Amino acid sequence: MKSKSTSELKASIHRVEEICKSNKLGLTEIRKQVFEIIVKKNKPIKAYEILDKISNINNKPSHPPTVYRAIDFLIENGFVHKLNSINSFVGCFHPKAHKECYFLICKKCNIYQECCDDSLKDRISKTAIHNNFVISNTTLEIEGHCLDCSQK
Amino acid sequence: MKSKSTSELKASIHRVEEICKSNKLGLTEIRKQVFEIIVKKNKPIKAYEILDKISNINNKPSHPPTVYRAIDFLIENGFVHKLNSINSFVGCFHPKAHKECYFLICKKCNIYQECCDDSLKDRISKTAIHNNFVISNTTLEIEGHCLDCSQK
DNA sequence: ATAATATATGTTATGTTATAACATTGCAAT
DNA sequence: ATTGCAATGTTATAACATAACATATATTAT
Known part of the structure; x- marks a missing residue:
């Protein structure tokens, strides 16, 4: 399988920004950070790994609810999916194109x-x-x- | 959806006993108890609910590894499946007929x-x-x- | 029958994943 | 400015699962 290029990643992030703008969805700093962490990883990522990265980025410890709430927002809006079989999260590369993935x-x-x-x-x-x-x-x-x- | 009849449940338990006998699989008391709890429930059941029931049946507290090990045995041999989306376990009503379910x-x-x-x-x-x-x-x-x- | 081996279970502790509950902040509308 | 609301912060704990090591039970080879 091919991994995604930098430009694909950027496009993906930009697309989410546009969708949020036009749908008046509050893409807050944390939600954006979490989304970027997920798509940049380009592999299934665990919630607590996101938590670590968020803590590093912001130079202060974050807590699980912060991350899980951001993930919920991203899943609700189809930007991220959960892989139940491995308790991990992945970015969606064609959000809004489908509900199921x-x-x-x-x-x-x-x-x-x-x-x-x-x-x-x-x-x-x-x-x-x-x-x-x-x-x-x-x-x-x-x-x-x-x-x-x-x-x- | 129809729930299973008592005779179907008995048949299911008996089938597992036969399969274990003919394949020389050690269907120990605990493994049998766990299987029976799962099939009798007839709905997805959680590991810690099984744990409670096992503790009650045997009149002494059991511990998570006991239950998870029994579940592992049952899954390995196709008698039980895990539903990843709800962290629950279900009995298989036609074990050995398929690997995937x-x-x-x-x-x-x-x-x-x-x-x-x-x-x-x-x-x-x-x-x-x-x-x-x-x-x-x-x-x-x-x-x-x-x-x-x-x-x- | 007995020692050696393998298989299963008991036990303690801890790791991992996720949410409840309530306080605080920031911003928008009246 | 105050009220209302959405988002975050914070503390604590719930829910799910396994590591590691001790003990017991069954199997087999001698």
Whole structure:
């Protein structure tokens, strides 16, 4: 899997700023810091690792609620997703394009990739309908090895 | 969603006993107790709820590792699955029939249902192949409302 | 039968992940 | 200026999970 370039990262941050501006969402300093930490990491990141980084950036200890509240804001607005299988967070590279997001997560290099193709979405939707089930949210996390890592 | 009948529960427990016998897996007293607690609950159950029940059954306090080790054994052998999105455990009603297991989880009544149809499995597999990705394990948890609960 | 080995469990402590509850701040609207 | 509200700070603790080492129980080889 390819990691993101600096320009992609910048674009991603800029996009979030624009979306917040046009939707009147309060992208405060902390929320912006947390988002930047997450997208710059470019791999799934844990809440307490974000906490450490935030504390360093601001030269004063932050506390868990600060980080979790920022994460909540970012998730609510589709800028970040949580990977339940590894209790970690990742940036979303096409926020607002979808509500659900499916992931491939490489166990070796830890890089993740979104894989939200429509045929998969359709299939999940059909499965739900077939079971008379109304979906509110879906967790699909595929763990394994990416091409690079399975060749090594 | 329908909940399981007593006979289905008994059959499930018996099946696990048989599988363990024929595969020489040590289904110890505690492992059996934990499995029974999980299947009898018939809804996703938390580790510390199992811990309480185990302590009651045996009239002495048990400790987290005891429960988590039993759960590990049951998961390894496909008798139980973990729902990562809600940190809970559920019994598997057709162990050994599949490695991966997909779930529908009703947020209201909390009943869950396996939904491991082949077309879904195929679709996930194709998505992985398309991304040159080798799957080791998949988490698919669909949360929402079952028929009964969405009609209320 | 007995010692050696492996498997499982008990026990204590602690690590990791997440939230409750309430105080404080900063800013906007009246 | 005061009220209201959204965001943050702060303290404490809840909820989830494992490390490490001791003890017991079962299995096997002698």
